[in-house]
Amino acid sequence: MPIRMTLLAVTAGLALVASLGSAYADDKAAAAVASDENGKYADKDGNPTFKIQEDGTVDWYTYSGFRRFNSDCFVCHGADGAGSSFAPALANSLKTMTYADFLSIVAEGRKNLSAGKENVMPAFGNNKNVYCYMDDLYVYLRARAVGDLPRGRPAKHEDKPPAAKEAEASCMGG
């Protein structure tokens, strides 16, 4: 009897850890714009977010993220983040993934060796074309996941803010 109780407690504990691990959920309300720093938007927690106006105009970073995604991610993750037989649909993944987790997976990569598969997410921590645009990628995929951003190239976007030009020059040049 005592052994059984212990097992039950351990199982309950594991279930709790598992549920805590997946508790994060993003949605439109959480992603709402709370601040604007030179055309770069953040939510109430200070994490980067997208802005989509009523006529469909997206902020610069969301548009830039679309372009970066199409040059460096889409071959594995599918058009518009819809996934492929090889890599997960990031338009779903970001519904439950924090900004911090996104940054670390993209920088460090990941390897899933389960079920005899060898699906590898490459590490992009040394690739300027990716790490200089991490926030762009994040807000684009966040907009796809929770912001109703339609598939395809955003038709209209805000102008590139001077701050984006400066950040790009110093990151790409440095």
Ligand code: HEC
């Ligand atoms: C060579 C193919 C490939 C490329 C290119 C690639 N990925 Fe991945 N990515 C994968 C695979 C495969 C996985 C799943 C790995 C696993 O299951 O551990 C993955 C997983 C991820 C995850 C975790 C998803 C989840 O649901 O847990 C994120 C986030 C991610 N990739 C972002 C990106 C971004 C952003 C880019 C472009 C800068 C990119 N990936 C480019 C193959 C790729």
